[in-house]
Amino acid sequence: MESPFTIVDNSIDIVGAIIFLMVILWSVHYLWVNHISIQTRIVYGAMITISGLQVFQVISQVLSSNFASFRIWDISNYVTAMTFLALTHYLQKKKP
Numbered sequence: 001m002e003s004p005f006t007i008v009d010n011s012i013d014i015v016g017a018i019i020f021l022m023v024i025l026w027s028v029h030y031l032w033v034n035h036i037s038i039q040t041r042i043v044y045g046a047m048i049t050i051s052g053l054q055v056f057q058v059i060s061q062v063l064s065s066n067f068a069s070f071r072i073w074d075i076s077n078y079v080t081a082m083t084f085l086a087l088t089h090y091l092q093k094k095k096p
Contacts, residue, residue: 010062012074017058019081020051026088027051040091047084054081 027044030036036044054077 009074013058013061013077016074016077016081017055019078019085020054023051023081023084023088024048024055026085030088030092034092036091043087043091047088050080051084 024047027048031041031044
């Protein structure tokens with residue numbers, strides 16, 4: 001069975017997954033290194049969970065071609081990833 005996804009579809013999603021992996025990396029780093037409030041820990045935990053689900057979706061799509069390919073989801077993923085990345089660093093700089 002031929003994959004419905006083009007190389008462009010998969011490469012766009014892979015770049016988005018790399019951004020989500022950066023969110024996971026920085027969130028885990030800030031959780032591990034710093035003494036932060038429970039509220040901030042919950043936000044980091046939510047970002048790690050959602051980012052992990054996005055990465056899982058991309059891996060599933062690339063390996064098995066199971067998910068629908070819509071450009072709007074690519075744009076949504078990029079906006080979400082960049083928002084999470086900015087929020088990760090913002091929460092680190094915010095004073096308790």
